[in-house]
Amino acid sequence: MADKSRLGVWHTTTLQSARQQQHQQTYYTTSLAGHKRAYDASSSQNSDRNGAPRRRAPPQPLPFRSGLSSNTANNEPPRLTASQIEYADGSAARQLPSEYSQRQDFAATPTSTIDPLLSLSHPAYSLPRQLVANFAASGIRTIYPWQKQCLRGPGLLDGEKNLVYSAPTGGGKSLVADVLMLKQVLEDRDAKAILVLPYVALVQEKVRWLRNIVSGISREELGQNEQDDRPKFWAPRADKDTIRVVGFFGGSKIRATWADFDIAVCTIEKANSLVNAAIEDCSISKLRAVVLDECHMIDDGYRGYLLELMATKLMCLGQPLQIIGMSATLTNIELLKNWLQGHSYETHYRPVPIEEHLVYDGKVYAAGTTASLLKTVTQLDTRSQFSQPRLQPLRIIKSSDHKELTDPVRNAVVALANETVRAGYGVLVFSSSRAGCESDAVLISRVLPTFAEADPSIQEKRSDLLGDLRSLSTGLDPKLEQTIPFGVSFHHAGLTTEERELVAKAYDQGVLKVCVATCSLAAGINLPARRVILHGARMGRDLVGPAMLRQMRGRAGRKGKDEVGETYLCCRQTDLEAVVDLMHADLPEISSCLISDKRRIQRALLEIIAIRLATSRESLDDYVSKTMLAYSAEPDSIQENVEASIADLQKMEFVTVDGYGSFQATLLGKAIVASSLDPEDGIFIHNELKKALQAFVMDGDMHVLYNFTPVHDLGGVMVNWKVFWNEMQQLDDSGLRVIHFLGLKPVVVDNMLHGGTLRETTPAEKENARRYHRFYLALQLRDLCNEVPIHRVAQKYDMPRGSVQTLAQTCQGFAAGMIKFCETMGWGAMAAALDHFSDRLKAGARSDLLALAKITFVKSRTARIFWDNGLKTVAAVANADPKELLPILMQAQPNKVKLGAKDEQKFTDKLLAKAKIIADSANRLWQIEMQQELVDEE
Incomplete structure (x- = not known):
């Protein structure tokens, strides 16, 4: 026992906590989800006088309880027994603290009674009482020392200096940006702020959060009732006294303008469009703060480069404006600091330490530091046959007799998840694919306590969840119906937005104990867990990158709910070396990607010319000198690309030069910027719409809906050519005229149906393939606009229903761009026709139902x-x-x-x-x- 006790020296594991509860008949505990503990809440009962967790004896495995609930379907797969997890004989080497776990070696975080500046009510922060009260109501009563140090950096609280900072996932980095942004909005009655997030789910979550935080804050009260040393914020404003938070994202039904919000929470694309419009109509002067979350994405050539375009435009304005960039995965923070001409701050502090493990061949090894990883991989080399005596696994996962669990990786995932749930904690499992998510969820549900064994209140909540899912327009997914009674769900892009929201909420509230998700969830939504299990380290067939791996591991540990977070990366022999390399790999340094593809620098130059931010060669050069590109590339290379891009823009007739050497955007150039298109995509769209003006098929839906389908990222469209052929055979005369007009040939579709290939080698062939892909999507839009439910469309076209819903939402945003394109070009009739069908697409209904579809909950x-x-x-x-x-x-x-x-x-x-x-x-x-x-x- 003495040897085994040393294994738990650093933290209380899931099973060690559970041992204290063995006298209970069930291992479900009261969920603390949804109730955040104060930041200064300590866990002294589990720590010694130095703040380090106490040693505890290792627990015995929990007994498995079998049985079926009375309402279990007769055709449900038989129950399984999860493998036992035992401690290895002998003692494991004392694990060094990882970069996330330094809290173990320090005293507990000081409270506001020790350091008054850790309280947001301190006069140094000049925050209104109601705002401080709202933060407290959400669980934020004090801040961490690193947050205090960061906020009190030179010129930050006054909004005089830009800031870029890095903190681990779960380290409280968002609060710093929130405080700085809200100060700017509160100190000027006309001030605006923009918060940029990479994903729609994050935008929606942040809008809800901010609306709660600013709730009850009256501008009139701020102007009249503050009696202390804080500044008088403003006089009453006639139209609105509240702080208006509005979300902007693709497919959003809100058509808000610059005048309709105080804080705009946007996706990257929407933020860039919003800034362009504000610069063009000269309302940008009201903008006081811009927050760039996940700013490491700036070197993402697909969409992240728009962050660089937008921030550079803002820095060219020369107005009082604070730019705040933050990320959990920044390595070369100095580059961003120099680019933004601001202050930088970096911390590795994490309030909940994470213990990291590598699981291989049924054995659990400590994997907390680079040194231990290198030693581990050396000693796990199959040629050594584990002959080196120094390496000892912390625990051993017994093999299983069930054929479903013969694979050691899958068996480890199920056993670790089962152990966590039976101890009363939540677990997040990352899988490489949607099918893998569902398979893991089903297997895990088959080893967990049955519905009848759960606490009655949990039973009721799970029944309610099933009812809520069943009442959705898509109905209840059969796999979710099978897993939810056992407290297990999955979360991936194949589910609809409504399904994902219900699942995420139930998991966050503790109704569900296990959530199996694809890797994209790690960055797309905030769902932490006591234990994170990685079923391999792949996204599809490829290994995830170091940044994505850190995002997934960073989801372990809930502040206020867990004392520690645990991660287990389960890998197989073929991936072992690559996975270990990945686990200790340094994060890649970010750099500008504006010249890695000529379209990006072309778009940057076209945008600033179209909005008249730069019209002379000198002002163009000034803009380029303020890009991050100027700090990360050779001047000669930059100059060469700028010269070539200007020549290309003139050749494509997007830009002209007058006799005085001033650049002006043509009508087409302005239309491309207004519709947020890349220049090359703009050429394709312009040609398609010009042809449509000559012969627009108005006696049907297909031609309009074809023009709603996006032109970008169509390479991932999986066309079911059999469905395509069947739909072509059923087209009416109007649809057949559209096919003929677009140049689509039934013989090509028939050839593809019998194993042919759609060539995409030349530009002409690529455009032709793009038309086939767009028409296939237009067929799906046609069904949606004619009140065919999403799940029926998904079945018909062999696509996940979540993908069909995402298609509809993406097309709504793209349709808005096409309407702007036509309006800018002066094609009013075309814009009106597109606008009408845009409403139908949003409603998912025919014209006669458009008025009714505006009513809340009344759709299609x-x-x-x-x-x-x-x-x-x-x-x-x-x-x-x-x-x-x-x-x-x-x-x-x-x-x-x-x-x-x-x-x-x-x-x-x-x-x-x-x-x-x-x-x-x-x-x-x-x-x-x-x-x-x-x-x-x-």
Whole structure:
């Protein structure tokens, strides 16, 4: 026992915590999810006087409890028993602290009673009382010492200096940017701020967070009621007293303008377009703060380079403006500091330490530092036959007798997940593919306690979750129906947005204990866990990069919920060397990618000319000198690329030069910038729309919808040529004219159906292939616009329903760009036709339902059922009693299942609440219609 006790010297493992609960009949614990603990909350009960975790004896394995719930389907796969995980004989070498775990060697974080500057209410930060109270309500009562040091950097709190900083995932880096941004917005009644995030899910999550943080803050009160030493922020503003937070992302139904927000939370593309529009109409002077989250993406040539374009434009303005860049994976922070001419700060502090492990051949090894990794890989070399006595695994995962778990990697993933859940903690599993996610989720669910063994309150919440998923327009996914009763779910792009949100919320609240996700989840949404398990280190067939690996490992450990985070990277023999190299690889240094592809520097130059930020050669050179490119490339190479790009822009007729040497964007150049297109894509779109002006097929949907399909990133479109052929055979005369007009040939589709190849070697062949891909997507849009449910479209075209929904949302954003393109070119009739179909695409309905589809919760199928029941106008719905809407909503449910009396009543209550929201929404829309009619009469 003495030897084994030394294995737990650094932290309390999952099983060690669970041993204290062995007297209980069940190992489900009360979830703390959703209840953040204060930053200064200590865990002294688990620490010695120096702040280090106490030693504990290792636990015994928890007993497996079998059994099936009474409502388990008869065809459910048989239950499995997870492999036992035992401590190895002898003692393991004392593990050195990793870069994330330095907290173990230091005393606990000081509280605000020791250091008053750790309180956001300190006068040094000059924050309104209500804002401080809102932060406290969200669990942030004090800040970390590193946050204090960073905020108090030279000129930062006054907004006089830019900032770029790096902190680990989970280290609290967002709070620094939030405080600086909110200060700028609060200190000027007309101030605007932009927060840039890379993914739509992060934008939506951040909008909700910020709206809660600024809730109840009245500008009028800030101007009149502050009686302390803080500055008087402003006088009352007539139109709005609240701080307005608006999200901008592709497919967003919000058509907000620059005047409609105080804080804009945007995707990269939307932020760049917003800045372009504001510079062009001279409203950019109100912008006071711009936050660039995940700024390491700046060297992503696909979309991240837009961050460099946008930030450089802002630095050319010469107005008071604070740019704040942050990332968890920055290595050459000095480059960004020099580029932004600001202050830099770097920390490796993480409030919840992470213990890292490598799992190979059923053995768990410590893998916390580069030194131990190098030693481990040397001693794991198969040629050594593990002969070196110094290396000892920390634990051993027994092999399984079940054929489903014969693979040692899969067996390790299931065993580690089972161990975590039975100790009452949450676990996040990363898998390499969507199919892998679902397979892992099913296997893990088969070893966990059954539905009947769960706590009654958890049973009820899981039943509610199943009901919520079942009531979605797509119905309940069969695999989720199988796994959720056991507290397991999966999360990938194949699910719809609504499904992912419900799953993420349930996991965050502790209703679900296991979430199996693809690697993209690591950066796309904030779902931490006590234990993170990596089923290999691949994304598809390729190994993930060091930055992505750090993102995944960084999800381990929840502040306020866990004392420690644990990561387990499970790999097989063929990947061992590559995985170990990856685990100790340095993060790549970022650099500008503007000249790695000529389209990027072309777009940069075209944008600044079109918005008239630079019109002379001197101003163009000044712009280029302020790019990050100027700090990371040779001047001669930069000059050569700029000269070539200007010549190309003139050759493509995007830019002209007058007799005085001034550059001007042509109408086409302005249209390309307005629609956020790359120059080469703009040429293709211009040619397609010019042909459409000559012969636009208006007696059907296909030609319009074809022009809604994006021109970028179509290489990943998997065309089912059999479906393509069948749909072509069923086209009406209008659709056949569109095919003929576009130059698509049935013989080519037939050839592809029988194993042919669509050549893409020459520019002409690439454009031709692009048309086939776009038309295939247009067929899906046609079905969506004609009220075919997403899941039916997904089945028909052999695509995940989440991908179909993403296609619709992407096309909505692209359609908005096409409308701007036509408006800028002066093609008003074409713009009007596209705008009408854009509304249909958003509603997923025919023209007669567009008014009803504006009502909250009333989309496509529900709108049609309302129409069929005589509620054909917004006024009719507004004047209906919610109880009258209840039976109609019952008809709109996608799945009719037999429920028990209790569940039936709960389901009815939920629908009645939904009916009330629908009636209220219809009333608001009706009042707007009535007011508009009065205005028109006047």
